[in-house]
Amino acid sequence: MYQYKKILGAVFAAIALSANLAAKKQEPKKNILTVTYIDVGQGDSILIETPEGKNILIDAGDGPTDWSSWDAGDRIVVPFLKKRGIKKLDYVLMSHAHNDHIGGLPAVLKAFPVDTFVDPGFQYNSYIYENLLTLVEEKGCKYVEARAGGQIKLDKYCYFEVLNPPADRYFRGGSEPNENSLVLKLAYKDVSFLFTGDSEKQAERSMVQNFKKDLLCTFLKVAHHGSASSTSQEFMDWAQPLYAIISVGERNRFGHPKKTTLKRLADYGCKIFRTDKDGSMRVTTDGKRYKTELLKETESKEPNKNE
């Protein structure tokens, strides 16, 4: 009888094992989260590919103005997404309405179907922003205004926690679009990312007061291209990033990033990546381990505006 049970047990174990293998085959192939900080020259653009295959873009660098025809969306972001095999974007988020963040977005909206567009909703008078909102409407994207305390569900494993702008007010004074930047935390198991737009002092103070430990992250997209008005000591004390990514143009006219910011990051022992020196940078993670790689081939082709 004992022998019989043992054989039966082995048979059940074999069935269970094959069922397990079959179940494994049906699971998504990768279960990997990928975050790419795209070198768009002076500006930001970040692509997120979730473990279940959703594609999300935050910002798309500079776009055309009355005085320059340069379009990072058309010249860098769209080709980059196409080369990556992306056919559709589930979310496009704008951190704030300045041209070096949203200027390239119209080219992206024209090139790909976009399901949902996310805006911090701060009113700002600029034709670039107004034209973008018109295009969002024309394309029939869902429009979402995100405020602190909210969540944006991306897939079964991942969501954005919204940390700024505050739910009940917008910041006044200083650079208002910057202070009211969309700030997002994304965590996949043990590995986390903070996307800070161009948020400055007021936003950081408010986030420190309201979110404290939620600011803790593995990878910090350094706010406002490493300007001295962001990345305060207090903010760093909560964020404690291991890696800091500065998205910034070579020899930009603003003098970003500032030495004081670089020193603060270095004093924290952060490994610093800079798009002006390192080009685009990609992080891949299974939620436990992670890998960083530089993608030299996507280096910015932005003309130097100071010359």
Ligand SMILES: [Zn+2]
């Ligand atoms: Zn900016």
